[in-house]
Amino acid sequence: MKPRPSFPAKLPLAGGRPAMALSPQAVQVHPSPTTGQGTRQGLINPAAGHASPLSAMPVSSGLGLDSGAVRARMVAKLAEQGVQDPWVLQAMGQVERHRFVETALAGQAYEDTSLPIGLGQTISKPNVVARMIELLRQDAPGKLGRVLEIGTGCGYQAAVLSLLASEVYSIERLRGLHEKAKKNLLPFRLPNVHLMLGDGMLGFPKGAPYAGIISAAGGDEVPLVWLDQLAVGARLVAPTVTPSGHQALVVIRRTAKGFDRQVLEAVHFVPLKSGIA
Ligand code: SAH
Numbered sequence: 001m002k003p004r005p006s007f008p009a010k011l012p013l014a015g016g017r018p019a020m021a022l023s024p025q026a027v028q029v030h031p032s033p034t035t036g037q038g039t040r041q042g043l044i045n046p047a048a049g050h051a052s053p054l055s056a057m058p059v060s061s062g063l064g065l066d067s068g069a070v071r072a073r074m075v076a077k078l079a080e081q082g083v084q085d086p087w088v089l090q091a092m093g094q095v096e097r098h099r100f101v102e103t104a105l106a107g108q109a110y111e112d113t114s115l116p117i118g119l120g121q122t123i124s125k126p127n128v129v130a131r132m133i134e135l136l137r138q139d140a141p142g143k144l145g146r147v148l149e150i151g152t153g154c155g156y157q158a159a160v161l162s163l164l165a166s167e168v169y170s171i172e173r174l175r176g177l178h179e180k181a182k183k184n185l186l187p188f189r190l191p192n193v194h195l196m197l198g199d200g201m202l203g204f205p206k207g208a209p210y211a212g213i214i215s216a217a218g219g220d221e222v223p224l225v226w227l228d229q230l231a232v233g234a235r236l237v238a239p240t241v242t243p244s245g246h247q248a249l250v251v252i253r254r255t256a257k258g259f260d261r262q263v264l265e266a267v268h269f270v271p272l273k274s275g276i277a
Helices: 068-080 086-094 103-108 126-137 156-162 175-188 224-228
Strands: 040-043 115-118 121-123 144-150 165-172 193-197 210-215 230-241 247-254 259-266
Touching (some): 068 126, 086 126, 115 175, 126 210, 126 230, 156 175, 156 193, 165 175, 175 193
Parallel strands (some): 144 165, 144 210, 210 230
Antiparallel strands (some): 230 247
16 A cells, blocks of 8 residues: 655645645545444544545636636635634635536636525535634644544535545435535545534544534534543634523633633524424
8 A cells, every 4th residue: 555645745835726626536435334333434534545535636627727826815815814824824725615516606716705505505605614623623733533523514624624634424314405415525535534424413422532513503502422532631722602602613622621711703504403304
């Protein structure tokens, strides 16, 4: 088996053109094993001997032959907006966001806007994705360990996380979006991304403890099981309704003694709902 290159190979200067894009590779389909507890887990390409997801192929993106320049502009804007973590900027510059939205919306994929992904759900703005992952990674010296994402949606954020964490467990309650994310992610050949259909309000105990938990849907409060599944020293980032009735980003860090909680800026996420549909 070929050794995987260390990551990041090279950190970008803010606004600099990322060296390589996270582009689709040859497609390889694997069956979805059942994990029980009403949760089905589809492993995205756990194949040995895979090509590195970081090795780009020349592809026609529908945005002209090179979408890298457009992404580099997006990264420069993210840096201007205050995103500082070079690992996050690098990852945002690598993942081809336009592949996660309908063709008709591909032209808007690198604008700082949320976009519909079907079934009434949205892919978050690049700025919000970057901000949340930056908060998740705060103080982390390098790659995170296992991360849990609640709300796979179209799979975009899972792809970004795959570059910044050793393993990504991502759970989605809507079958249609779970299937869409599988289809979107399969060509990228990301062996460390594990997609599950299930109720993320229960977390995913089998992968716990997590080095980070990130939710793309906002509830009235942070489910206690998420806190149980957090490793000591790890952070949880989730949109949550505050006492004033508005949704804000909440960051909870587990310490040896308990939990530290910070309420940050106002956000607008789709609601966290229970059950599978
Ligand atoms: N990270 C996603 C954003 C998707 S929007 C992306 O990059 O596209 C948030 C998603 O959370 C929606 O798809 C919604 O169906 C899902 N969701 C809401 N409640 C959930 C729950 N309890 N468990 C799992 N997914 C949930």
